[in-house]
Amino acid sequence: MKSSKTAALPRRLAAATAVATSVTLAVGAIPAHAEPAPPVPTTQVAPKPKPTKTPKKDAPKPGASSSKAPKPSAKPKPAPPATVTKVNWYSAHRVALWVHSPAMNTDIQVQMLLARDWFSDPKAKFPQLTMLDGLRAQDDQNGWMINTNVEEFYADKNVNVVLPVGGESSFYTNWKEPDRGKNYQWETFLTKELPPILENDWRSTDVRAIEGLSMGGTAAMMLAARNPGFYKFAGSFSGILQMTSYGMPQAIQFALRDGGGYDSAKMFGPPSDPAWKEHDPYVLADKLKGTSLYISSGNGVVGPHDKPSDIPLLATNYSGVGLEVLSRVTSQQFAAKLNKLGIHGQAVYRPSGTHTWPYWQFEMVQAWPQVAGALGIAGDKVACTVGPAFAKAPQIKDLGGCLTPEYAVPGGRAQDFRNGRIFTGPKGPKVVAGAIGGVYVPTMERLGLPTSDELTGRDGVKYNTFERGKIVWTPQSGARVE
Template identity: 75%
Template sequence: MTGVAGAAATVLVLTAPVVPAGAAPDDPPGAPAVQPPPAAPESAAPPPAPVPAAATEPARVTNTFWYTDRRVALWVHSPAMKTNIQVQILLARDWWSKPKDKFPQLVTLDGLRAQEDQSGWIINTDIENFYRDKNVNVVLPIGGESSFYTDWKEPDKGKNYQWETFLIRELPPILEGDWRSTDVRGIQGLSMGGSAAMMLASRNPGFYKYAASFSGILQMTSYGMPQAIQFALRDGGGYDSMKMFGPPSDPAWKEHDPYLHAEKLRGTSLYVSSGNGLVGPHDSPSDIPLLATNYSGVGLEILSRVTSQQFAIKLNQLGIPGQAVYRPSGTHTWPYWEFEMQQSWPQAAGALGLMNDRPMCKVGFPKAYNVHKETLGECLTPVYGVPGGKAQDFRGGRLITGPKGPKMVGGGIGGEYVAAGGPGGKLGLPTSDEMPTRDGKGRVNTFQKGRIVWTAADGAKVTR
């Protein structure tokens, strides 16, 4: 194993034997590109995806909110947890242009301090922009602080965590119904979410085609690990791991340890990454040489590195292909996870059947586009039909034709327009581009039968 300077990574393709791959995509010019691991031989094909057991009461969507025309939040009532769980979806690139198509899904899990109102991925990374040109439905479960996205033995702090049941049994029928996802699934996560991604994939063989851990803890039962997890849960909100799996002697700990169940990951495309706790390009150096000021992040990343390496060694011993990316520096913090999300995409795309998927388009409304070129950016779809007119999707919004020609609709106004039914809904077609309100404090689009006003205080609202 050889180190590469700066933010570059040491990448190992784990087959039998280990074969070096390449460097990270933001390496200095001339560095070799990362290559996805070779396809597993046919003998290593996964078993058929298990059919989730039918729940006595199906989950149901109780509310929907459109942030934009490509980002939607669902509140899903979970019978197992007896509460509503927010799930956000970043819709596939061709969602609007190909309304009869379905798309692979990529569940993306949060970390230990997951918030109840918003995903850390949305708050701390460019995840929305990164996936806009990709034909995958990115699924972001919201909440689950310190849960490890698993089914707990007992409620704690008023929460009856039954996340495995929700993610494996309750949510998929909704995603694969009205939200046009196929049963080609991937799962990825950072820290706690990385642990959970490997845990869920190993406990449900064949359910996911792809699983990725970014700085996850991938051994749950080695010496001292239950105690370390208990400390983390206490620190991450005051939760008790005894209520999750019981005491360290309880068999539930071993039943949820990805390391012990690595054999069940055979046939799943695997990606494992971690730093090593040394000060890196996204850290502030302390007065101690090589040590960052993010002291807790130093310790957590060292723990991730040790368990990730042991997990990768276990895969190698079993002859299970996977990719392990060991960065020569970096602590337990968001900029590195954003980097890994981007770096791992070629492998995820291959596993989800999207390796050769690219936007195939040219600007269809050049005059209107040139007015808003800086905002709209690159085209994502060809021109396609909508009720009463035509539309084209761009990275920064949509151009939709109306009685006054193509008009730009995007952002929060674009989300509210979708909620109102879009071009075939109660507002009809757009009659203006987005423009400032009269008081200069907001933005507005006019339509055939009303308008949508956006302000920082109230968001986007339909007025007539």
């Protein structure tokens, strides 16, 4: 006679399998914080023509035609450019822009991790890497910032990292119709509206890479294929890379319902609509020739970052098991299609692991050498020693390794380290770091050089003093100039 535990095993395994194969592309666990405002129609309507004046009933001149040729219609006005409506500096190398998208008629937050040499080489421009979020993307922060060490990892790299915020369940594409108060037009935003701002105002070149996890991995391949040559590199970490094979549109519909209550018919129409194939990375694979490609996934088997269940090889993250199995299958199919087309791609199949963030951080690190090669910065390395202006500064021991050589700033000298920037000043070398260091970037000329390191007052208040003012940080209001 079987024990009750043994008898229950088939039932639990069946339940786990059912959960695992219920395709929910959701990643993360925190919903967006606020419901957006109702959509504003963004369709541009051509201006109505002025009423035609009735011609005078003069007799036509001899030899003249009695009918006038119609005037050619006016060319449609070009779409207005995107504009930056707000800027917030989180730190000296992390900044948030709110960019008004004419296509979506709303402000989109885009965070940037500025290149290592941003301050030490103020005339330089840098390649850019866009990192896309998963299905449960929040409206306040990009998931890479919340769940990985992305800021620390890129601190010593000469690339502008672009982190779009928002886009829950959007697949970062242009939707046919608004849904849940959002008029998603992400492809237009990422490939048409945002690039001029990054290149004209934020010292980015037009050498671009894009990568993402889960939904973001699907979107990275989709956007690269739909815009051939726009990106030098495209990377998918656990992406679903076949969208139109049998059952996939229905699976994606299930995912969008689970990931915020969205309707895939408003994204691409019914499964029979050609828009599905027009956005399927597998169908578009031939458009990726010449793009450096990185494809990775686990296989759903319990791995080093998973909690084992009491069912052999199965993690407790049941939905993450099924999602990673689906990612593995579609990633292999996609890689096979590339191989058939003679298109080179780097495929990395991990021997274990489910659909969760620690594996995507691992892939971010693993993919970097290939990203750097595609962006033309494979040979870039940190090359610095402590500058002569700071060699005797006692603060150096707490600043971590240097990132740049010593360089000139208005009125003095500065140098960048992993844990902050150090400046010369009227009272000797002083360190400015963290949120206070961010507020100092746009106010440096007004405030002058620092006259203190970061100090701590009552109730957790922190502050730095400067030649012409003070920057104060409080837990309630963050950093501000006083």
